[in-house]
Amino acid sequence: MNPRRTLATAGRVLTQIRHDPRTIVLLLVVPSLLIGLVAWIFADTPVFDRIGPAMIALFPFIVMFLVTSITTLRERRTGTLERLLSMPLGKGDFILGYTLAFGLLAVIQSAVAVGYAVWVCGLTIAGSVWLLLAVAVADAVLGTTFGLLASAFARTEFQVVQFMPALVFPQILLGGIFLPREQLPETLRIISDWLPLSHAIDALQAVASDSQDAAYIGGELLIIGAWIVGAVVLGSITLRRRTP
Numbered sequence: 001m002n003p004r005r006t007l008a009t010a011g012r013v014l015t016q017i018r019h020d021p022r023t024i025v026l027l028l029v030v031p032s033l034l035i036g037l038v039a040w041i042f043a044d045t046p047v048f049d050r051i052g053p054a055m056i057a058l059f060p061f062i063v064m065f066l067v068t069s070i071t072t073l074r075e076r077r078t079g080t081l082e083r084l085l086s087m088p089l090g091k092g093d094f095i096l097g098y099t100l101a102f103g104l105l106a107v108i109q110s111a112v113a114v115g116y117a118v119w120v121c122g123l124t125i126a127g128s129v130w131l132l133l134a135v136a137v138a139d140a141v142l143g144t145t146f147g148l149l150a151s152a153f154a155r156t157e158f159q160v161v162q163f164m165p166a167l168v169f170p171q172i173l174l175g176g177i178f179l180p181r182e183q184l185p186e187t188l189r190i191i192s193d194w195l196p197l198s199h200a201i202d203a204l205q206a207v208a209s210d211s212q213d214a215a216y217i218g219g220e221l222l223i224i225g226a227w228i229v230g231a232v233v234l235g236s237i238t239l240r241r242r243t244p
Helices: 003-018 021-028 030-041 047-077 080-085 091-120 129-153 157-162 169-174 186-193 196-209 214-238
Strands: none
Touching: 003 021, 003 091, 021 030, 021 047, 021 091, 030 047, 030 091, 047 091, 047 129, 047 157, 047 196, 091 129, 091 214, 129 157, 129 196, 129 214, 169 186, 169 196, 196 214
């Protein structure tokens, strides 16, 4: 991989997105609106303080997964990827460039979502807001890399959506949103321990309640980071030049 080519790829992606207002709104505004809707539904109840951190993990993860996977797939279906790879650009440069571009958008998205949840919706945070933001950014980048991985296998946008029941929905169901993970049946609890979104939700809830020390949060971030690196590596290995 070449740093200059990777940065050039990231710059090209950011330039394209800058000229697409709908994608910008979907990335930066929609997650906050959904968090606000949940806060409105549970107004004057303690429910939002309990599930709010999980919503900060859930909505950005889903949005980043969808936008990244569809955008990357479109590059391949239109032949753009094939033209790029005919130049001195490797698959690793392409995948890492996309990760950097959408990672930057994930930072902005997470900052908007966390700020909206805390200062507009009134989510109570006992721990550090900055630490909450760090976990939220890692979670959004996780959604980005999972989207890149899904796009490597999908042939159409519809197939990308079909990947959600396999890659996203199980993590939502077993992540502790509907039932605390320690109350899950033993087999499901073990499975949930291996799912990265579970660790993101656990870390966000731990920061919000200030129930764990920094070492615990750091360990959860390391697990999320390992999944991010694994998804990037696997995505670069399996990426096809063009959809048949």
